[in-house]
Amino acid sequence: MHSSGPTDLPGRRPPGPGAVLDAATAFIRNFAAENPGTGDPRRRIAEVAAQVQRYGTYEHTPEELAFGARVAWRNAARCIGRLYWNNLTVRDMRHVQDPDGIAEQCFEHLRFATNGGRVRPVITVFAPDRPGRPAPTLLGEQLVRYADDPRSAHRVELAKELGWKGGETPFEVLPLLVQPGSGGRSPEFYEIPEDAVLEVPLTHPRHPGFAALGLRWYAVPAVCDMSLEIGGITYPAAPFNGWYMGTEIGSRNLGDTDRYDMLPAVAALFGLDTGSDRTLWRDRALVELNAAVLHSYDQAGVTIADHHTESTRFLAHVEREGKHGRPVPTDWSWIVPPLSGSATAVFHRYYDPPDPDLRPAFVHRTPPTALTCPHHA
Secondary structure: OOOOOOOOOOOOOOOOHHHHHHHHHHHHHHHHHHOOOOOOHHHHHHHHHHHHHHHOOOOOOHHHHHHHHHHHHHOOOOOOOHHHHHHOEEEEOOOOOOHHHHHHHHHHHHHHHHHHHOOOOEEEEOOOOEOOEOOOEEEOOEOOOEOOOHHHHHHHHHHHHOOOOOOOOOOOEOOEEEEOOOOOOOOEEEOOOHHHOOEEEOOOOOOHHHHHHOOEEEOOOOEOOEEEEEOOEEEOOOOEEOOEEHHHHHHHHOOOOOOOOOHHHHHHHOOOOOOOHHHOHHHHHHHHHHHHHHHHHHHHOOOEEOHHHHHHHHHHHHHHHHHOOOOOEOOHHHHOOOOOHHHOOOOOOOOEOOOOOOOOEEEEOOOOOOOOOOOOO
């Protein structure tokens, strides 16, 4: 049960100065090793050591922040889309700390990432936690979520307790919830402007009656329930996105029984025999639902990947990283798509195991239940 008071943020105790300096030293050495021309890292380590000794923390340079954010994506064991990790656009908004400014920059993030439908991978990094001064954070899984999505129930409840009057129509976009970092203040909510959310109504390439289901989804999966950890510094508000893979919408968001549970309705539309599991009606309905998602995004000119192409791209990433002598931590159960897994290239091999201590990283602030891929939520 949410209250309208300050939200508890578990796991937000900052590490001690010794741990910060150890993590910073490892990160700075890695930064120098992967960025030739940045000079001897010993000078930078000495600067950081002086800051940590005086303040208990230190400040990343813009270049360090950008590198750290990109490597955090590279280290994301549950993300199949890591081939493009080095193309992540990093928006440095560490100076923005008031809820109004954070909300406006989140809206600008969505506009920039949407890019008229040609979705760009983007992260916006707000202020880090400081010793004794937790930074503001964002409440909810993604910047955009629908009020009638069962996964949004707690966020809807909290928004209404804060005064939101919506949530009565299908696929209504929830407001953004910003939790101030200190001072015992309640979260604040902000309606997301229409021009910041590009949505795609779903139709089917062969069944004109599909549109009557009234389904839609949004273009940019901007995750906001994870902290960005770089070199001993935690950025609790750092929304980031890649682009969708079709199965994440068709198989999970719309198909899962604890989400929109649309398979029975799709089966009825296509006249499938649902009298027995042995007719494979769920499998056939799932294919048609996924076909509708890919078709609709293509028709709308919105970037989306299919699971076969993305699987091939992931193996290209594994090969590329191997040439650099870097492991590719991978959670097999999340890399293999939720549709036709054994028909994809990623199914038939083993990978480097996930490393929970690997940094930089995106780290969940709340208990990990039914998690989604960081960049393909």
